Amino acid sequence: MTVIEVRNLRKAYGDTLAVRDVSFTVEAGEIFGILGPNGAGKTTTVESISGLRHPDGGTIRVLGRDPGDRTLRDDVGVQLQESGLPDKLTVQEALELYASFYPNPADWRALTRELGLGDKLKTPYAKLSGGQKQRLSIALALIGSPKIAILDELTTGLDPQARRDTWDLIEGVRASGVTIVLVTHFMEEAERLCDRLAVIDHGQVVALDTPAGLIAGLDTEQRIRFRPSAPVDDALLLARPEVREVHRHGSQIEVVGTGNLLHAVTSVLAVNEIIAADLRIEQASLDDAFVQLTGRSAKE
Amino acid sequence: MRVFAKLTLTELKLFLREPISAFFVLLFPALLVVILGSIPSFREPSDDLGGARVIDLYVGIAVALTLAMVAIQVTPAVLATYRERGVLRRLATTPVSPLKLLSAQLAMFGLAAIVSTALVLAVGRLAFDVRLADNFAAFVLAFLLTAAGTLAIGIFVAAVVPSGKAGNSVGTILFFPLMFFAGLWTPREVMPEVLQKIADFTPLGAGERALNEAMTGSWPSLLSATVLVGYVAVFGFLAVRSFRWS
Known part of the structure; x- marks a missing residue:
């Protein structure tokens, strides 16, 4: 079953064409990777899927609905770059507040345990390390028990151990039936986690395959x-x-x-x-x- | 509604965790009344003020000060910080609209302003026998007009500044001249006529005049009301036009 369908997506900011022509589909239950160099159009693509940007061209359907449909917010958890919280809000307050936004929230205590934030519940946001902020951000993306989780550069800023822990968590989330869209520039992460990958460059999909398929397709010595x-x-x-x-x-x-x-x-x-x-x-x-x-x- | 209440409560907690702004919004205006009221000559009727006492005027000025603190000092800094940090951006991905957060914040600030104003009025009444408005409805109207006019300006500033720091600076720069015309340093009644005329057209000058008129029992003058509604319309429009969520 297709849960996300992107067809001929196009988006410009003024004279800059961020996304020229991107098409792909994401199937239920898979971990779909979006890979590409900086400025390739990855973030614009996921922002459009999340309903934060209005495409200039093409169509996007998420769970059969338009990304602008606010009812989708119940079913899609998003972790974006450059999104923070008020400095003095504690971890627990943030989780309880965000849990109250959703009809069927996940158990935030279990989430914090899995993400290694269990002993940081009373810590204000500003006092968290970069990695802890990142993990809280992931927790907030998962707190609504989403059907789809969109995670942008999820392990950036994490140390290697925390990165591996996060990978385990993501695999656990997928095992529970959540479809995951992962934007990354870590090859190891893509190879380890993703069932299929779209490589985006200059606003276009230049390859779409499994990690093994991409490697096998190489004409290298x-x-x-x-x-x-x-x-x-x-x-x-x-x-x-x-x-x-x-x-x-x-x-x-x-x-x-x-x-x-x-x-x-x-x-x-x-x-x-x-x-x-x-x-x-x-x-x-x-x-x-x-x-x-x-x-x-x-x-x- | 449950979410709105939770957001408002959260904003209230965050506001109280900033002790300096909480002090200046909630306690400083009442403290100002106490300090000025403790000066004996300010409690004597003055011929310059048409028989009123200085402290009579400063109760209205303190209410204007409360609104200036909330709307001009605190609001631009907080809102611009929320945008700069991506708090609004994150919220936009949840079922809760960022507009709800803004409304919760305005509700919280409104609550803080009402508490502070009640404190100012209570201190004025109990300690210095400043007569509360005979015409309470007129006072409420003057309060709402002043709050709306200054908040429109504060939200407009939040909309156009690039960062929370810039919001704070612009707010402070605006605060002093606006409060000057509200009579914080020299009540408008003793200002030269030219300054009085100018003050009538500034948001807090018009606001303070409307508040003091209401305290003596009359409805806000047409001029003050028109000026304040004008600020709401112009800056409200500009704020809505220029506000960005991220």
């Missing part, structure tokens, strides 16, 4: 390094169509090629009764896929 137990003739390796180059670094051999390179190399070695020690394969990552699609590293 693979490299295999190993130390052979007996001398190997380069020609034996180069005879295989998958192998493009063979380099020698001291006692190590590096084979560069495409396709099922590992199988090609190991079968040559097996036929010649050579054992490969210290075998290493340099595999393409989502990072590589991202660089190839956008011409930029996501960390920029």
Whole structure:
């Protein structure tokens, strides 16, 4: 079942075209990632889905309704960047207040425990660390027991441990049946969490696939390094169509090629009764896929 | 309604956690009456004031001061901070409209102004025998007109300033000349005629005049009422036109 449908979304701010043409659908129960460099149009896209921006063109349906439909606010939890709380509001007051906005609020005590905010209930917002503010923000997005949660740069500002804890939490939320739209520029996060990804660049979707599909679609070389137990003739390796180059670094051999390179190399070695020690394969990552699609590293 | 009450209560708590603004809004106007009233000559009828006492005038001025504190000093700073920090932006993603938060805030400020005004009137009556308005309805009308005129200006300032800090600064810069014309330093009755004429056209000058007229039992003059309604209309319109949620 499709819960979000975005078709030919277009949005300009004055002369700047933030989103040129974005289309995708999000299915119920999945974690859908939106990936892209800064300024690619990710935030504008999720703001439009959240009903905070009015698109200049295209259509958006969320749970079959227009994003401007206020009844959607009961069913969609949103965590956006640059949204804060009053300095002197405590964590507990914020959670109780926001829980009162919704017809079927989640148990905020359980939420704070899962998010590691259990001992911060009496702390005013201004006294929270960046990571704690971020976790409170996630809690507020989930407090209404939403059907869809839209999370923009959810782990930015978190330390590695808190980031992993947050990933566990998100997987738990998904397991409870919530559909999640995740905007991120962390490849590790996208690879770990997302079922499918849309890569957005210059206001357009440049790729839409599973993380594995994006990586497999790469036309990049693979490299295999190993130390052979007996001398190997380069020609034996180069005879295989998958192998493009063979380099020698001291006692190590590096084979560069495409396709099922590992199988090609190991079968040559097996036929010649050579054992490969210290075998290493340099595999393409989502990072590589991202660089190839956008011409930029996501960390920029 | 439940949400509105909860929002108003939350805003009230947050307001009371800012001890300095809470003091200046809730207690300072009454304290001013106490301080001025304790000066013996201010309790003597004065020929310059047509037989009234200085303290008689300062009760009305203190009420104007309360409204100036709330509307010109506090409102722009708080509202602009809420926008700057993304409080309104976050709210816009929930079932509760940011407009409800603004209404809750105005309700809370209205409540604070009423409490402070009641305190000023009580202190004036009990300690210095300042006669409460015979025509209470006229006083309520003058109070509401002054509150609406100054709040329209305060919300307009909140709408156009880029940050909470700027809202605070602009509010302070406006506060002093506006309160000057309301007679905080020299009651308008003893101002030179030119200044009196100018004061009649400023929001707090007109407001103070309407309040003092009401305290002596008459309805606000047509001039004061028109000036205040004018401020509501002009700045209310501009505020609605220029207000941004994020």
